[in-house]
Amino acid sequence: xxxxxxxxxxxxxxxxxxxxxxxxxxxxxxxxxxxxxxxxxxxxxxxxxxxxxxxxxxxxxxxxxxxxxxxxxxxxxxxxxxxxxxxxxxxxxxxxxxxxxxxxxxxxxxxxxxxxx
Amino acid sequence: xxxxxxxxxxxxxxxxxxxxxxxxxxxxxxxxxxxxxxxxxxxxxxxxxxxxxxxxxxxxxxxxxxxxxxxxxxxxxxxxxxxxxxxxxxxxxxxxxxxxxxxxxxxxxxxxxxxxxxxxxxxxxxxxxxxxxxxxxxxxxx
Numbered sequence: 001x002x003x004x005x006x007x008x009x010x011x012x013x014x015x016x017x018x019x020x021x022x023x024x025x026x027x028x029x030x031x032x033x034x035x036x037x038x039x040x041x042x043x044x045x046x047x048x049x050x051x052x053x054x055x056x057x058x059x060x061x062x063x064x065x066x067x068x069x070x071x072x073x074x075x076x077x078x079x080x081x082x083x084x085x086x087x088x089x090x091x092x093x094x095x096x097x098x099x100x101x102x103x104x105x106x107x108x109x110x111x112x113x114x115x116x117x
Numbered sequence: 118x119x120x121x122x123x124x125x126x127x128x129x130x131x132x133x134x135x136x137x138x139x140x141x142x143x144x145x146x147x148x149x150x151x152x153x154x155x156x157x158x159x160x161x162x163x164x165x166x167x168x169x170x171x172x173x174x175x176x177x178x179x180x181x182x183x184x185x186x187x188x189x190x191x192x193x194x195x196x197x198x199x200x201x202x203x204x205x206x207x208x209x210x211x212x213x214x215x216x217x218x219x220x221x222x223x224x225x226x227x228x229x230x231x232x233x234x235x236x237x238x239x240x241x242x243x244x245x246x247x248x249x250x251x252x253x254x255x256x257x258x259x
Contacts, residue, residue: 003137024140025169026133055140057165058227065215066224086158093159093234094227099215 003027006034014110015043020052023060032063039067044076047109051082056090064100077101079109119196123187131172131182131201139186140165143197150190152256160195160254163235166228167199167250175203175248194237194255201248208233208241 004027007018015038019031038046048064050056068078079101083091091097103109125146129135140161147157168184176182182203189196206229213230233239238253 022137022140024133024136024165025173026136055137057136057162057169058225058231059169061227062224065219065227066222068219069222086155089155089159090162093231094213095215099219 004030006030008034008038010041010043011110012114013043014045014047014113015041016047016049016106016110018049018052019056019060022055023053024055024057025059028059028063031060035063035067039070042074044071044074045113046071046076046078047081047106047113048078049081049106049109050084050087053087054084056087058094061091061094061096064096077113079103079112081106081109118193119189119191123198124190125188126185128183128185130180131176131178131184132180133169133172136165136168139168143188146188146190147195147254150195152195152254156254159235160197163232163252163254164197164199166232167197167252170206170228171199171201171203171250175201175206177203192256194253196251196253199250199252201250202246203248205243205248206241206250208239 004019004021004023006020009016017034023031064078071078081103082105083102103112143161143164144157147160148154152160171184172178185200187198189198208229213227218226232252236252237255240251242249
């Protein structure tokens with residue numbers, strides 16, 4: 001069984017990433033490649049739907065952090081949705097909850113992006 | 118205090134594909150030692166971060182190197198001792214300034230801060246080219 005999978009789609013110019021499973025230093029490359037693909041396609045409004053993400057280490061958080069400046073410079077942002085408690089606790093430990101917008105649902109995140117533009 | 122003999126010792130090759138197994142093992146040992154599930158997950162994350170640092174920075178991803186972990190358990194808490202060779206780790210980061218790191222487009226640098234936030238004591242030493250990283254988490258009541 002694979003420990004980590006990543007899928008993505010685009011709705012109304014908003015890119016949505018679906019990391020699934022265990023995101024650590026071993027699986028982070030897949031996550032980063034998907035993030036880079038979004039940027040290559042000029043998608044800078046990004047929602048990371050964490051509904052199926054059950055673990056994240058600093059390797060995964062580093063990708064969410066490392067591309068944020070470039071994304072914001074291009075007028076975009078990263079929002080996190082559907083974060084389960086056990087993963088939220090980890091984001092909170094490093095202060096991500098103060099920097100990023102966490103929303104309950106993917107739909108709400110898309111709506112927030114569309115209301116800004 | 119902790120017993121002199123570890124409850125469990127494991128030696129693993131320095132491969133990131135084994136991180137998930139170590140996270141599950143550490144979490145299991147912590148829960149078995151009466152830490153809450155939430156605390157156990159955090160202790161396991163600290164081990165993940167420590168081993169990732171060893172693989173990436175001390176061994177420069179050379180997979181033929183080895184890492185040894187000793188788990189000591191007592192009524193007061195859990196002590197995890199990690200033994201490895203290679204380049205000694207840099208443990209100076211305690212506080213992180215996320216805004217600055219984002220501006221600098223940094224993808225790394227959160228691991229050590231996480232370890233220090235999760236564990237109550239983090240000590241590093243080098244004896245005859247072998248590095249030791251000792252992390253302790255006390256139970257809340259002690």
